[in-house]
Amino acid sequence: MPADERRLLVEQWARRHGVDAAQRLAEAEDLADVVAAAITPHNTADTYAKSWRVWQRFCAASRLPELEGSRGALVAFVAWMLREGQQGGKGYAPSSASTHLAAVVVGLRERGVAVSADDQAEARAGLEGLAVQLLKAGERRGRGQAVGADLDGLRAIARACPDTLTGDRDKALVLIGFRYASRSQDPAGLLAGDVIPHPRGLLVDILTGKTKHSVRTAKIPYDDEPEICPVRAWSAYRARLVAEHGARWADPATPAFVGIDRWGHITGGMGPDSVTRAIKRISVRAGVPIAWTGHSLRIGLASVARRAGRDSIAIADQGGWARHSRSMLGYMQREDGWNDNAAAGLT
Structure with a gap:
């Protein structure tokens, strides 16, 4: 609020409620500004x-x-x-x-x-x-919707990841992110303590500003294919991180996914931009026909799960969409355009 408007508002409060109350209301306004900026x-x-x-x-x-x-x-x-x-x-x-x-x-x-x-x-x-x-006029602008991740791409990525800490991190980043339909900012906000082992897989607490819920918990089960199992990939990555860089990386307060430079040095936690760049680099290295973007994992879970017959509500809950979300249904429609076609099978 501009300073002049703020001053007039405080003067109005003083006339209506007294000087002391006006001061407390002004302090409450300051607090509201701070809270709005923080959230x-x-x-x-x-x-x-x-x-x-x-x-x-x-x-x-x-x-x-x-x-x-x-x-x-x-x-x-x-x-x-x-x-x-x-x-x-x-x-x-x-x-x-x-x-x-x-x-x-x-x-x-x-x-x-x-x-x-x-x-x-x-x-x-x-x-x-x-x-x-x-x-x-025949002019189309923009990249269009990102390509969705798929199982063949996940297999290619798992095979192409080198036997290094960076390779293990890349594999865990993609395999886990796919299972909970991550946006690029989601892995960047995770701490090691947000990824919790469970007898049936992993529980991942994801901080989100997209809904009224500040945190959602996604259940990541073991995969029948060990090569693309996110649980095994996470365990291997974190064990190697501790073995190569010290026990402090076992602390739950450390970043879940760390940045690693070309010489193998840890640079801190990954940010959203570095996650996006990593996903593109990982997919290119694996020879995926169209490079993935930071949104490919999110699109991929919706479309692949729908093709496998999963219920739309279960998909929404896993990916953190509102139930019957238009964007989620749009991702599904790209897969169901023929099998779920309203004009098919009418005669």
Whole structure:
């Protein structure tokens, strides 16, 4: 909240409730700001910051004030993004432009700028209309949906991992991540103590900011194929880590998945970007036809489990989706387009 608005609000509280109560309310507002910042996922904060920089470049190029969210400014913003918004002068994909628009509206409101729902809706309608024009002109932007991991790919990756600590880490990272439909930030947030041995496999406590639940626990069973068994891969990786780098890595407070440089030195815990890069590198090394991304494991569990006849609710619970999630059902549809086709078997 801008300082002037904050001062007026405190003065209003003082008139209504007295000076002491107004001071306590102001302190509560400060606490609320701190809590809001603490619970905002890092990737969300990064997206907002990146989008605001895009907005600043647009305003500089268009000679418009940054702190003005008028209908015309927002419509001009989406047109500029599609035309030339990237640093190199290329246009953004419509999906990226949509993300930046939403984040900029949040950024403007946080800075005290009034942005009406109607103005935002008109900018979004303009974005959708311009995106249709791009398609009609034969221009497709963006990478499209990531390829999903599959069992053949997991087998190829397991065989291609070298007999080193890095190889053992890579194998555990992919095999475990696939079983609970991980996003790239999920393994980065795990501690060793979050992966708990169980007679039937592993219990993995995953910190998430995507739902109202702060932590979900995924059950990872032993696999009938030892080569791609996530439980065996985890045990081998952690045993080797302790054997080669000392007993301190047996501490439950250490990162579950560590960064390892080319000389075999531990660099700390892996971050989301390093997880994404590792998954791509691992899949390329294994000769997977289309390189996997940080989202491939998540897509893969939904599609492979559905193809194997698993119930959609069980898949949602395992992967941390809301039941009947549209994104999860979309991943399944890619596999079921023929077998589950509504037009099949009608005669």
